[in-house]
Amino acid sequence: MSEDFVDLRKVGIERDPSKRSASFMMVDESPEVGFSRGVEILSTREAIERYEWLENYSWRLVEGEGDYDGYFIRVPRNVKVEFPVEACLLLKMAKSQRVHNIVIAEENSELNLITGCTSERLSGLHLGMSEFYIKRNAKVTFTMIHNWKRGNEVLPKTGIRVEENGVFISNYILLSPVKVVKACPVAYLERNSRAFFGSVVVGFEDSEIDIGNVVYLNGEGSSAEIVSRSISRGGKVFSRGHIIGNAENVKGHLECKGMIIGNGVINAIPELEARNPNVDLSHEAAIGKIAEDEIFYLMTRGLSRDEATSLIIRGFMDIEVKELPEVLKREIDRAIELVEKALV
Amino acid sequence: MKDVLRIVNLCVGVDGRVILKNVNLYIQKGQTFALFGPNGSGKSTLLMTIAGSSKYKIYDGRIMFKGVDITEKATDERVKMGLGIMYQHPPKITGVKLKEILKHCAKLGGTEDKIYEYVKMLNMENLLDRDVNVGFSGGEAKKSELLQLLLMNPEFLMLDEPDSGVDLESIAVIGEVINDLLDGKSGIIITHTGQILKFVDVDYGVVMYKGRIACIGDPREILKTVEKYGYEECARRCLRTL
16 A cells, blocks of 8 residues: 555545445545435534524634634434444645534434544644534544554644533544644533543654543533553653542542553653542553563463464553444454554 | 473573473373472472473473474464463453453364353353453462363363362362363373362372472372471482482
8 A cells, every 4th residue: 555545444434324324524624524314514614604603612612713624513402323423534735734623412412423534645734623512411422543644743622511411432543653643632521421531542653642631520420531541662652631520529530551562652641630528539550561471371372472462462452441332342443453463 | 202291301590590400301191290399399480481481591401392392492382282381370461351362272272163162161151251360260260271271172281280279169170171181181280289189180299399300209199298297308208219
């Protein structure tokens, strides 16, 4: 496969109406809606023109201004979108791509969204600004798969508001070399809402990856979990997490695990902040190399050293997200399979 | 050659410290040896060295398996030739499911069609989707090891304390499985207490003491002597008669 050709399936994009509820594609700064059913999907500019009320959503969760395009997705009240909605952001010719996305899950609705970001250019800047509104009793599962090239710089900003009893589940996968990724989504949780942030990132040589999540537990009984798996194979990885307990009976847990293959740098920075005495916040962090006794054990079951190493790395990257729909799990497994061999 | 395993003048150390000294052991096809000895006498080191652990450095000697010198062979090659090891304390591997390992074992042993039968026999259905050895009880870890060996179907078994840390009832089950595994095969069983010998027939007993083989004899006699006088006295008596 030539360097300038990208396989969109690698980032979870199928463009197949039998597998997706809606499909959106943005090449450089030109958006296009492929198809949709059961869910409203427009370009952000078009949506802002059409809906005056969108002013109350635009640039409210993310600092910024400007008239950038991107995707606007809205799931109507009480609608549960069966197949995932996919959105692809492709950097093709332009030196930079600025994207503004707005996702609204109305009350009691359900959405699975896969966003795949990739580049045909060897260098270039991707700046994605996303705002997620999860209304009462709604549930959004968001899976983002990044597959960049060595010279790409990626600086997204994301804000998420989860209303009462709402659920937000996020999975972020970065398994390709890249120059820089800096991302730190911020979530604001209201009463009895829940959020889960899982991430699996690999830092190859000359890559600098700085990712994390900030979660404000603002509503009574809200809870959040941040689980990250970072692998450094010569790159520099910062894995951050910050949970702020602002209300009664909130619960937060942070789990940062790092594995260094060969050499590299991993910096795990978990942070817990309690602003109320009745909070339950905890974290665990561990960084190490692959244990030789684990490799040996698998070799005594007939696996070669490479096979054993590969199986252990794969196991390390496998974050078990209980509520993840099977179709999304398959996308993640496929992405992990693709990188597995490159790591051994 | 009738010997399935020949250990010739084996000297082994770790971090510059010599653990095994001039170990010689010949095991014929169909024979099973029980390996006795106090903690730190080198029993597990011997099994791990036969399996090819890179943790242990071989200073001298060689290991012959089925007439082939395997001293320099990688562990997976030895396993493919028919060596199988049951760990006393298998490592916990996060993210690697027991069922995944079983698939590899079954592929190796050509026993893909037996997975379900063995899993059911050992009552292990609930452990298949668990990370291997993570949170397993003592008995579960032993059964998991045996299940893997059943699927690998090795010609030569090395069992490191199959009877430690399990209750008497479980030992009976474990003993039964070991008998199945050893049927027509050869092996070495390390046992501290000798409990497993109530269920498994072994041909010879070997006492290891301070890295050497102190004696080889009738396993029940050895066990009696050890129970009565302790290892030090047993080894002293053994060495005197060697």
